[in-house]
Amino acid sequence: MLVDRLAESWGGRWRKEQMFFAELTEATFEGRRFVLCKPQTFMNASGECVQRVAAYYKVAPADVLVLVDDADLPLGTLRLRPEGSPGGHHGLESIERHLGSRGYPRLRVGIARPDSKAREITGHVLGRFTNDEIAVMESVLCKARRQVETWATDGISKAMSLLNGPVE
Secondary structure, rough: HHHHHHHHHOOOOOOOEEEHHEEEEEEEEEOOEEEEEEEOOHHHHHHHHHHHHHOOOOHHHHHOOOEEEOOOOOOOEEOOOOOOOOOOHHHHHHHHHOOOOOOOOEEEEOOOOOOOOOOOOOHHOOOOHHHHHHHHHHHHHHHHHHHHHHHHHOOHHHHHHHOOOEOO
């Protein structure tokens, strides 16, 4: 949802790119060109797509911003970090394995778990938000977009200090 909003705001048009196993768009923000990517692999294999796109466009891991949902964060919490461990997120594990590095920034968007003890959450992750959650997610997506744009223009430190945390 977030990458779609970025593409729409920045004037991108999605196209399928089979060689990357993804949908891509090139978009411009503040005079700079960005490649936005939506892997079309299973989440657990998204690293193959990310690695192919990064290699083709010659983007270093430190310049690849990965956007992920995170069921271990409360709904509406944003956590941008310059690097780190996958923290049990299989998509991040795949990206780390394929990039050969943990040194890539990631923005985790909290979606919470429906049951704090549940480990199997595929239905939750792939399901629809409730009406109450949709209201929260509207605010989350606006703040997350500002955070990505701040990262793009002013760097990760400023984006983290201004916008990490729960959405009011």
